[in-house]
Each structure stands twice: as structure tokens, then as C-alpha cells.
Amino acid sequence: MDHCFRRKRLGLLKPLLSVSLVFASFLMIHKLKLAEKDGVGVKQTRGADWCGPECFSFKQGAGKSAPVSSVSPVRNDLDAHRASNGTPTSWDAQVLNCSEDASIRTKDWFRRLDARFHQFVLHRHCRYFPMLINHPEKCAGGDAHLLIVVKSVIEQHDRRDAVRKTWGKEQTIDGKRIKTLFLLGRATTGKDTKNLQKLIEFEDQIYGDILQWDFMDTFFNLTLKEVNFLKWFHIYCSNVQFVFKGDDDIFVNTNNLLELISFEVEGGRVDNLFVGDTINKATPIRNRQSKYYIPKELHDKPYPPYVGGGGFLMSSQMTRKLFVASQERELYPIDDVFMGMCLQSLHLRPQTHPGFRTFGITRRKVSPMNREPCFYKNLIVVHKLSPEELLRMWSVVHDKDLVCAHRTVM
Template identity: 60%
Template sequence: MDHLFRRRKLWKTLLSFTLLFGTLLTIQKFRVTDTGARELLWKPKSKWWKERDREVKANTSSLWDGNVSALTRSPVLPSWNVEAANCSSVDARAVDLARRLEPRFQQFVLHRSCRYFPMLLNHPEKCSADVDVLLVVKSVIEQHERREAVRRTWGAERTVRGRRVRTLFLLGTPSPGKDARNLQKLLEYEDRIYGDILQWDFQDTFFNLTLKEVNFLRWFNIYCAHTPFVFKGDDDVFVSTDNLVELIDFRSDEGRARELFVGDTISKAIPIRNQHSKYYIPRELFDKPYPPYVGGGGFLMSSWIARQLFVVSEGLELFPIDDVFLGMCLQKLGRTPESHLGFRTFGIVKRKMSSSMNSEPCFFRNLIVVHKLSARDLLRMWSVVQDPKLTCAKNYSL
């Protein structure tokens, strides 16, 4: 009897081990499958960069030879599959350069290989319908009043002169010490109401504006490549959407809309060497004149140009000033931004922000972009300019 009991106990033990082994084998199998799926979705960083570098070079091989006509298609990307900040290894050259720079530039140089970041808020559906013009507004998490003012004025989603206009705000995350947790919750609540915020998991700092630029270009290439036109601007500008669309119609009628990139162009600019300036750039970082670029307060570009900018941007090192970085991308494309008097990103009267002309409604009515206004001034000016009773002596010709 004892023998039978021991034998039964042994069988139970063997059966338990068999079940345990089978369970572990199944779990391991699923892990391998899951890992394989993740690798298909997003390859390891170092390998990804090597393969992506080859892809970019292949897509732009004629570009490096000076032939831009080869850039007719952008890489097709299925989704925003960045699960962690992808950074290539820091080379010895970057380390040596960082040693010779001030601390704020050291951080930029050592981390500028980190290009794409996970998304915290995304709205791929924004371009799912027939959208003709996408208004893209750079903002920071604390500027809720500015975003609200834009939504109530030029950023209101509507149809203008037969073209459907949609709006998105681009944001990073708040810096530590700014009550970041509560600010993030407020932003998420704001997005639940409006559904118009794209947010990436990098800190919103001045140098990171370039990250906002390249992450948006990639996002646009994935989700909105079929949208014909993109306006990019700050959250403290006045935009006449009617005049903006009129310019698009005019260029379309002329057959010059495909390669459109227009704004307040700055030419023959040189880096500022004054260390107290917001735009200071050390000689060690850049020692040549800047290429022509547009003021980042607001500019208009075609979808075709936006897609080409995405391709060439991947082959360029990031630069601390986002406006200049876009100028570098255009230079690589062999293109010069077009200047238009309707874009006033330094005020209606440049370098004289206190001039009474900068608050004259009749100028605002006949321009396209004016920088810069507070949220309260934007609401007031929009109301005045939209008033049919406003009578202006002269019209500014677009």
C-alpha cells in the first residue's frame, strides 16, 4: 500500500514538472514572438541608425551630387513607432567639441544625435478627411491662453474660400520644477476637449525647438503627406487665414504651388557672437554665414517641400536655432525661401515694435502674418479686423 502511495506521489510530481515545463516553454515562445514583432516595428537603435542612414543616402544619392530632381518621393513610414528616444552613439569629435563650449551648448552637442522621441499625445485622424491647409502652431505647455486665443481667431477650423482648414499645436514637456505633473494633466484635459495637440516626450526648451521641427516633419510624412499645404507659426502671431488661402489660390492658378516655401526671408545673416543674446552661437559650433531662412513666426510651404525637407533633415546635424536649421535644409535641397511682404514676423515696422503702425487694424486686414501679439491683443485685433464696418483708406496689394 505504501508502495502504491509513493508511486502515485511520484507520478503527480512528474506531471507537475511536465506542466510547469510546458508553461515555461509556451511563455518563452510568446516572448520570442513578441520580441520579433517589436523588432519588426522598431529595430535596435544602433542598427536602426545604420540602416536608416543607408536608406536616406539611397533616397538622396542624386541630391548629394547636386541633382534635386531625384527627390520626388519620401520614405513611406506606417506609424509613429518610436518607443524610446533613439540616439546614436556620441563620437569622439562631439566630445572634443563639447569640452570647448559653455555648459548649455555642451548638453546640446552631446545629445543632438537624439532626434525622434515617443509621442504622448497624437492625432493621426486630423488629416484623415480632405484637408487642404494644415495650420501648425508651436506652443509650450504653460501658454494655454495663447492657444485658446488662436482657436477663437485664425486657428478656428473652418472652410476658407472652398478650402478645408485644420489646426494642430506642437508641444514638448515642461521642465522639471514647473509643477510639471499638474501642467501635464491640464494639457491632457485640454486635449480631450479640443483634440488638437501633438506632444513629444522631450523638454520644451529653446534649443529643442529644432527637435519640434524634425519630429513634426516626420509626423507629417507619416500621417499628412497628402495634405497640400502647411502653415507653421508661433502661438503669438496674427494670421489672416483668408489672405493666406488667397495666396495659395493665386500660386495654384499660376502653377507655382508645388514648390512653395514663402515667408519673411532673412538673407546674409551671420551668427551672433554676443554671449548674452538668446541667439548666441559660438564660433566653434558654426563659423560661416547663415543660409537664407525665414522668420519662424510664420511661413507657408507645400506638402511636396515638407516631404523633401524631412528627407534631407535626416542627413544633417541638428542646429540650436530651428529657423536657421530649416534654412540649412533648404540649402541642401538647392532652394532659396521666397520672401513675401505679407509676412511680417518682426512686426509691421521692423525693429520698431512700439510704432503705432504695428497696431493699425487696416494693416492687419491686408497682411498675412504679423508677429507678435499677446492673447488679449490677438482677440481684440481679430474682432476689429473682422468687423465689416472697418473702413480703410488704402489696400495693401498681395
């Protein structure tokens, strides 16, 4: 009898979950409609069905390029120049047809490799993917001083919403134009991918700030977001001067970030500018339970200096250099380490700045210092906050009545 009851209960669970998902979808659509504003969103039709490291099932398909409502003369001149140099003038990864490299299966080291890395290694040569949502017009006009680029996933609408209302707000500060983009892949296997895709397309129609590629949004594929964005920037963003790249769960003091940029410009340190919370002398983690576990077969030497991927700043010149370097490096499953490897290829090191706290103000999450607004007022990047914490801290930090102590020089 108990067995029959369990079967009946499990039979009811699936339709209940479906109803819950539909209800959650309606709530999200309602929330998005309340926030609806004028903007241009470009929807794309999903072509290839690519599963990512957890489920590699490659099929051939086409990714359509997003139309541009208008093209400036500057853009036409730039396209002509790039065409003469063999550089694509639009996203050229239109068809996905990338099968595994079967020759790797014969290698001794592959047979010893932890099985969870097999699909990553077998498809590591698959680098650029069709775009599902594109906004080539985002950098047009040459008026963007700073492009804020945020890594996110489809389900984290509340995080994107909080970022748009705070440090990721598109605005002009002291004559410096700030624009924002969110980087996404496809929803992971096992989720209601069709409904989630429709939701993200609807969200993009409202805000017009999403770039989405046809690869699955998994931890190992964060590096794909790096290399695909670098190529996208190389094609479309010739006139943007600086790029801030971060996660969707950080606090950024935008004014302090702009002050840092001005300081670097005045000091003539722009060409190789790559600054953040630098990690030196790190080695691969061998603990199999760790999210960042790397087996010896994959990497068996210390990491080069790299910055925490929670948030870092780079100049457009450095972004283009990293694009070239990234094409010559094998993909690595930890994205911030991969960027350090690209810097190493350029014989460069990241610049450390104490205002970037990608591990929080203190590493003890229970420390009251991590919630002290005066620290946030004087820092640039702090990791890690929930959407509610971000909105609350942003409000407190920008309260004109907030009084913080100042150091005095005796």
C-alpha cells in the same frame, strides 16, 4: 532674529506656491470645461523621462501610439503602399534610449565650446522621440486643404485659446477645409510637471488638436519640433495640400493666406513653395548675452537664406522634401536657421513675401503703426501679439464697419 524671520518666511513660501499652483490649475480646468465641446482627444501615458538640453537624463521607456477610431479604405491602401517602400505606417519611435556621444568629449573644439551647448552637442544625434499625445486621424479623409501647425508650450493655454478663436479656428472657407494642430514637448524641469501634463491631456480631450512628444520644451529643442513634425506629416498627412507653420503669438489673416495659396497654385509654383519673411546674409550672433548666441566652435560661416520662424507657408510637396533633407543635416539649435540649412541642401531658396511681418509692422514696438488694424487687414502674418491683443485686433479687423484707404492708380 532677522535671520530666523527670513528662514520662517522662506519656509512658508514653498507651501504658498504649491497652493497657488493648485488654485491656478482649478481655474484652468474650470475655463476648459466652460469651453468643452464634442471632440476626440487621445491621451497618452508618458514613458521616457527625458530632460532636454538643460538636463539630459535618459531612461528607457515606451511611448504608446494613439488609437484611431476608424480607418478609411484610402488609409489602408496608403499604408500598404508605404509598407512596400519601407516607410513606417505609424509613429515608430516607441522606445527612448539615447545616451550621449562620449567620443565628442575628446575633441579639442568641444573643450573650447561654451558649456551651455555641451548637452545639445552630446545628444544632437537624438532626433525622433516617443509621442505622448497623437492624432493620426487629423489628416484622414483627404479633405484638408490647409493644415495650420502652431508651436506652443504647456503653460500657454491662453495663447492656444486665442488662436482657436481666431486664425486657428477649424473651418471651411470657400470650400477649402482648414485643420489645426499645436506642437508641444514636455514641461521643463522645476515646474509641476505632473499637474501640467494632466492639464494638457484634459485640454486635448476637449479640443483634440495637440501633438506632444517626449522631449523637454526648451529653446534648443525647437528644432526637435521641426524634425518630429516633418516625420509625423510624412507618415500621416499624405492628402493635405498646404501647411502653415507659426508661433502662438502671431496674427494671421486667414483669408489673405488662402488668397496667396490660390495665387501660387494658379501660377504653377507649388512644388517648391516655401514662403515667408526671408532673412538674407545673416551671420551667427556672437554676443553671449543674446538668446540667439552661437559660438564659433558650433558654426563659423554665414547662414543660408531662411525665413523668420514666426510664420511661414509651404506646400505638401516641399514639406516632404524638407523631411528627407532634415534627416541628412545635423541638428542646429536655432530652428528657423535649421530649416534654411535644409533648403540649402535641396539647392533651394525661400520665397519672400511682404505680407509676412515676423518682426512686426515696424521694429519699433512703440510705433502706432504696429496697432493699426488696416495694416493687419492687408497683411498675412504679423508678430508679436499677446492673447488679449490678438482677440481685440481680430475683432476690429473683421468688423464690417472698418474703413481703410485704398491705393489708386493714376
